[in-house]
Amino acid sequence: MAEEVLLFSTWPSIYGRRVEMALKLKGIEYKYIEEDLTNKSPSLLKYNPVHKKIPVLVHNGKPVAESLVILEYIDETWKNHPILPKHPYERANTRFWAKFIDEKCLPAILKACWGEDRKEREKAVEELSKLLQFLENELKGKRFFGGETIGLLDIAANMIGYWLGIFEEASGVSELLTREKFPKLFIWANEFVSKTSTGTPNLKGMLYLPRDGG
């Protein structure tokens, strides 16, 4: 039987983009199905009845949901170009930081961008500055979080990569997130964006962090 790989997503979703990146890195052919989150399809509701969220990967009829879970599934199913390290300790570190990005960094980015008022936004940027320092340290001596090649943690950090680039463009937004303060993250962000964007990326689109994805 020929493999059938479907991806239910919505184009600006960073969670959906994670899955697309992994599929593309591994050269897996898939059919992309764009979801309208204001009018979810019966297929999405059938495949992800628990969260009713994108992305959902459907492999030979079997659905997998939650972007980080999907990334591990892809890595275990298609062994070429591994995105998780081999050693259990490094694998644990990768999972730890991916969770950190989802649970700590992304909420802070949300607040930094769309906080209710300037005070809340500035506080979030300050918080983010502390969080990014951890990631800056993680890049020590490495080109990507995954080492010499893009791995699961780079993919999980996609939002940070694209977002830092924008922050730099919009100079004056904050002095806390400068290239001087996070030199490794800025170099990583540039290289990550140039390696993963196809054509001219719509950076503003990438900033959209739907609460309906996961």
Next chain:
Amino acid sequence: MAEEVLLFSTWPSIYGRRVEMALKLKGIEYKYIEEDLTNKSPSLLKYNPVHKKIPVLVHNGKPVAESLVILEYIDETWKNHPILPKHPYERANTRFWAKFIDEKCLPAILKACWGEDRKEREKAVEELSKLLQFLENELKGKRFFGGETIGLLDIAANMIGYWLGIFEEASGVSELLTREKFPKLFIWANEFVSKTSTGTPNLKGMLYLPRDGG
């Protein structure tokens, strides 16, 4: 070199208990270090500088934090008595439901037990009833979530196992979480508790869900 396995935890923590269960299931010798969360030790702060939370497993000097990450690390490091299934699809399902328990069920249990007022608590119990229905369905045709033996998802669901037992004892608390409505979960909870508790478990203690664990 002899293996050195340390576990920093605090006895009532369901997150710490998860790690203990996995270590015991696999027969791994470890040294338990009780943390006082009101006065965290320099070791805990050194080993988990990001979250400053228990549990932390330190294996030959290398720390791993976050209970679900630790469980995967243990399973990849000590191969006997696997707690994750073999097939990628089943592994993905296990990870999906473990995440569901942490992100959906545990917050609902917190609110059901310590909600500000009766209205909030009742609403949480109602929400929990919907969530538990998903887990009830997952047990279809199975003795444990892990199949014939206790696996990662059973361990992740430890709070639910102990908590359902208490709920049943405290009859009249809610008609939404009855043995009639969740027969499989109740049978599972009884068997899980009897298999995992050592001596007389302090069930009230198990209800303590510290915000300082993860």
